[in-house]
Amino acid sequence: MRKKIILPVFLSALALTMMGFMKPTHTEKPDKMKKNNLVIPAKVQQVIDQSCYGCHHSGAKSEKALKALNFDKLTKLTKFKLVGKLQDMADVISDGDMPPKKFLAKHPEKGLSEQQKTLLINWAGKAAEEIIEKK
Amino acid sequence: MKKLWWIILVLVVFGFIQLLGKRPPAVTGTGSNDLIRTSHVPQQVVTLLRTSCYDCHSNETHYPWYAHVAPVSWLVNRDVREARKALNFSNWADLKLSRKLKMLNKIGREVDEGEMPMFVYPLMHRQAKLSAADRKLIVEWTESYGESLFSE
Known part of the structure; x- marks a missing residue:
């Protein structure tokens, strides 16, 4: 009788312990590392979520914004296309073209601070260079 | 008589402005x-690039x-100068890989x-x-050429 209980208890304890060792993967957007190995650091992701993701994600209503950039599909791009998107991101932000002025007039809270701009520009530029160097 | 003076004045001004402006970008x-x-x-793309792009984006301007006549020359020269500055196919092999990718x-x-x-x-x-x-054709060429630069 006792033995019958011990085994399941032992097994579930083991399972629980192992789960503890497994790192929690991103639960919100699980497909982050599919085709290329683009990794978006949490700090950068936070800024993207705040200022960019609203228009540049699958299901957003502006086709123009989606054609230009869709964060949900970023990792499914070929290296050439991904490098292009990253370089464009850096340019568009440093030129002050994104987020669009019209949009910011309605949603000033989505604007980028100078620090956030620098963070995004540096990340995009570095990520592009890394892909190119590793080719 | 007054009309004649006007015509002469216009011709003189026209002649004079031919002396102004920068030299055309060299060929x-x-x-x-x-x-x-x-x-x-690919040959088809070569033809397209030569007939639609190379006049401004290379050192092979026709x-x-x-x-050559001002004031048109001022506009043409400026356009060619700026076009070559942005992208000059004559200097392509000199560009860094990241620059090539960006241009493509x-x-x-x-x-x-x-x-x-x-x-x-x-x-x-x-x-x-x-x-x-x-x-x-051109868009597809930029993509296949761009991809090929990663597998070189």
């Missing part, structure tokens, strides 16, 4: 760093006669969206007008 022919010479560009991405987008060739250019050079099929 030096196909250099050893030229894109078409240094990479395998200036039409009116491009930009060529693809601007040709796809109809931003290039600049709209005045095909007005004066009808053969430079790109059809939808031409545009597709």
